[in-house]
Amino acid sequence: xxxxxxxxxxxxxxxxxxxxxxxxxxxxxxxxxxxxxxxxxxxxxxxxxxxxxxxxxxxxxxxxxxxxxxxxxxxxxxxxxxxxxxxxxxxxxxxxxxxxxxxxxxxxxxxxxxxxxxxxxxxxxxxxxxxxxxxxxxxxxxxxxxxxxxxxxxxxxxxxxxxxxxxxxxxxxxxxxxxxxxxxxxxxxxxxxxxxxxxxxxxxxxxxxxxxxxxxxxxxxxxxxxxxxxxxxxxxxxxxxxxxxxxxxxxxxxxxxxxxxxxxxxxxxxxxxxxxxxxxxxxxxxxxxxxxxxxxxxxxxxxxxxxxxxxxxxxxxxxxxxxxxxxxxxxxxxxxxxxxxxxxxxxxxxxxxxxxxxxxxxxxxxxxxxxxxxxxxxxxxxxxxxxxxxxxxxxxxxxxxxxxxxxxxxxxxxxxxxxxxxxxxx
Numbered sequence: 502x503x504x505x506x507x508x509x510x511x512x513x514x515x516x517x518x519x520x521x522x523x524x525x526x527x528x529x530x531x532x533x534x535x536x537x538x539x540x541x542x543x544x545x546x547x548x549x550x551x552x553x554x555x556x557x558x559x560x561x562x563x564x565x566x567x568x569x570x571x572x573x574x575x576x577x578x579x580x581x582x583x584x585x586x587x588x589x590x591x592x593x594x595x596x597x598x599x600x601x602x603x604x605x606x607x608x609x610x611x612x613x614x615x616x617x618x619x620x621x622x623x624x625x626x627x628x629x630x631x632x633x634x635x636x637x638x639x640x641x642x643x644x645x646x647x648x649x650x651x652x653x654x655x656x657x658x659x660x661x662x663x664x665x666x667x668x669x670x671x672x673x674x675x676x677x678x679x680x681x682x683x684x685x686x687x688x689x690x691x692x693x694x695x696x697x698x699x700x701x702x703x704x705x706x707x708x709x710x711x712x713x714x715x716x717x718x719x720x721x722x723x724x725x726x727x728x729x730x731x732x733x734x735x736x737x738x739x740x741x742x743x744x745x746x747x748x749x750x751x752x753x754x755x756x757x758x759x760x761x762x763x764x765x766x767x768x769x770x771x772x773x774x775x776x777x778x779x780x781x782x783x784x785x786x787x788x789x790x791x792x793x794x795x796x797x798x799x800x801x802x803x804x805x806x807x808x809x810x811x812x813x814x815x816x817x818x819x820x821x822x823x824x825x826x827x828x829x830x831x832x833x834x835x836x837x838x839x840x841x842x843x844x845x846x847x848x849x850x851x852x853x854x855x856x857x858x859x860x861x862x863x864x865x866x867x868x869x870x871x872x873x874x875x876x877x878x879x880x881x882x883x884x885x886x887x888x889x890x891x892x893x894x895x896x897x898x899x900x901x902x903x904x905x906x907x908x909x910x911x912x913x914x915x916x917x918x919x920x921x922x923x924x925x926x927x
Contacts, residue, residue: 502622505671505919506613507630508606508651510582510728511693511886512538514916515613517622518924526913527616531562538912539616540565541582541609541693545595547574556596560612569810579770580728581605583636583694585647603650607657614658626662628923629655630915632695633667633722664926667720668692669699671918675910676882677703678921684879685718687901689864690915691885691893696860697722698867700878713925719871723863725856727820727887732767733852734816734844738831740766742840743803744796749787758787762800769816772809781805802837811835823849824889850892861896875900882907884914 503518514537516526528535544564548571549557559567568577576595584590584602592601614624635647648665655663669690676686683704690697700718707716740746745763748755762780765771775781781804788797803812815833822829823846833840850857868875881897888894888908897906910917 503920503923504617504622504624504627505629505916505921505923506610506617506627507668507671507916507919508582508609508613509538509541509630509692509915510580510695510726511541512912513541513609513613514538514913515617516913516916516920517617517620518920520924524917524920525620526916527620529561529616532566536562539609539612540579542568542577542579543581543605543608544568544571544578545576546571547596548572556598558608560609565810573807577770577773578605580694580768585650586635586643588646603654603657606651606654610655610658610660614660624660626664626923627655627660628664628666628671628919628926630668630671630919631665632692633669633697633699633720634695634724636694636724664923666919666922667697667699668695668915669697669720669722670701670717671916671922672882672884672910672914673699673701673703674918674921674925675884675914676907677707680704683707685873685877687864687867687878687881687897689881689883689885689888689897691883691887692726693728693886694726695722695724696726696863696885696887698864700867700871700873718873719867721863721867721870723859725859726885729856730820730853730887730890731813731816733856734819734831734849735767735812736763737852738819738842738844738848739812739816739833739840742796742842743800744791744793747791747793747796749790749792751790758791758797759783766800769809769813772804772812773807775804776807799838799840806835806838808835808838815840819844820849820890824891846891853892857892857896860893864896864900878905880907881905882909884908884910886911 505516507514518524526537529539539561542564544559544567545556546567568575590602592599617624635644669688672690673688683706686701686703688699698721702716707713740763744758765775784801788794791797819829819831828845831842831844881901
């Protein structure tokens with residue numbers, strides 16, 4: 502069997518392709534039953550150690566359960582793919598033990614490997630996904646640095662033969678399986694941390710090329726996707742409930758609440774980082790001086806009860822609701838914190854306007870850079886979770902027309918295409 506692995510910012514997946522043309526996306530255990538993706542999260546419970554007193558890390562659903570229902574002495578990590586370009590993030594200490602970023606990534610990859618092996622695969626060579634542009638300002642040099650770190654992470658997970666493929670190209674192979682004639686296709690893949698695009702010639706004719714990859718016309722990417730949309734909902738829709746816009750008086754001056762506190766609030770797993778003696782002391786001191794103490798009380802309760810993950814789930818649900826409705830009520834009810842906030846689709850779209858513009862510019866830049874006119878694109882294939890956001894879909898509908906848009910495999914298209922690419926490479 503041929504193995505494709507998609508290590509994502511938010512979710513990861515693994516697929517197996519058989520020599521007979523079959524492809525199977527493997528399942529993982531989750532709270533609601535079997536799931537086709539593994540959440541790209543880790544948890545380290547201080548009490549969970551082996552005979553040598555080493556902490557036994559947990560991944561995916563098990564990590565979330567430990568974070569939510571453990572004894573509270575737990576370090577939780579997510580979205581670490583976004584740090585692959587960071588030269589300042591080399592390692593972190595977890596209960597006194599150092600872990601390099603590569604070792605953290607390897608823990609997720611090792612879980613994917615074990616799942617593939619349990620399904621009968623002999624994991625030797627792997628085709629793995631990577632974004633067209635990693636989340637960084639440094640361009641190609643930083644892309645090379647991030648890819649090198651991924652190579653090391655796969656090696657630490659016991660996989661030394663790894664070939665990387667751009668994620669939107671992998672999604673293109675997934676889409677190609679539905680074609681009976683050649684098409685010029687714009688593939689748009691929206692992940693948790695990046696949005697990636699590929700112009701490619703797909704269909705039966707690609708197999709006749711001396712090098713099938715020569716069908717690729719061009720690629721582009723931008724470090725904006727679903728996580729950024731979630732942060733905007735928290736920033737504009739929820740932060741006010743927790744006191745962001747209240748003021749306090751100090752030495753006769755009216756001052757705003759500390760902005761850094763609410764920056765942490767926008768990333769749910771950073772809420773736990775606010776639960777330090779110095780920060781809690783600061784917030785309790787401000788509680789006696791603020792204009793709206795009830796709002797700061799809600800913030801303190803959110804932190805003390807470690808409700809960041811629950812807040813994130815409420816935000817995620819509201820975002821999903823707005824994909825099919827013009828408005829929704831963002832409900833968060835975890836005593837003593839209660840929020841009910843009506844959110845319209847128009848509001849949400851205004852909050853993510855800057856991100857939408859960046860995605861539009863990236864798509865237009867790809868078309869201009871390859872000299873491709875809109876009329877030359879036969880089909881647009883949208884995939885990834887944020888492709889379901891109507892404002893994202895509208896970017897492509899406005900340029901190409903609804904009749905040229907296709908969508909599917911939002912969370913499995915990349916892994917499936919990677920396995921197909923592995924089979925194609927032999």
